[in-house]
Amino acid sequence: NAGVTQTPKFRILKIGQSMTLQCAQDMNHNYMYWYRQDPGMGLKLIYYSVGAGITDKGEVPNGYNVSRSTTEDFPLRLELAAPSQTSVYFCASSEGAGYTFGSGTRLTVV
């Protein structure tokens, strides 16, 4: 099993550009999450979803959007990239007590 797959692994964006970070899981988990990790910090929750068609804001949702049209996919959208969005982004899924993280997307906005 692949677990949680994130693409791309690295990306450089110019200010004002948009992009979508992809996240897919093959474990049939209902719960999925997007976190960001800034240097020297823990992870902060951006958005989460408890199932297909249901999403909700986390701690730091401003500047981001998500959708959950299927159980497997949970893309994160940046509409107008800003330098403050330079970070490492982690997608995760869970069911019961088990959490599985993707390997991360390192995004730089210049």
Next chain:
Amino acid sequence: AQSVTQLDSHVSVSEGTPVLLRCNYSSSYSPSLFWYVQHPNKGLQLLLKYTSAATLVKGINGFEAEFKKSETSFHLTKPSAHMSDAAEYFCVVRRNQGGKLIFGQGTELSVKP
């Protein structure tokens, strides 16, 4: 509201000596608690988890943690540090199954030869 506080931002030990990484939590409910490790430029790896079973939890790579409700603590220990243990460690709390994870700010562990 739930929160987690890692009491040390950086811990340095010598190889072969014990490791203690401290974590206090705040939760109105019985929490699930986790320790994750992150090696440089890598993703997160689960070390161990507490989910209201035994209070002493054994994890991978010789790590263990003890849940102490009276002290609201969940400190991570290892009897003998190895060079490969050098990494960032995160204490994490979750309120219920499938619930959101709340991360501490992390403790960087350095291991000297």
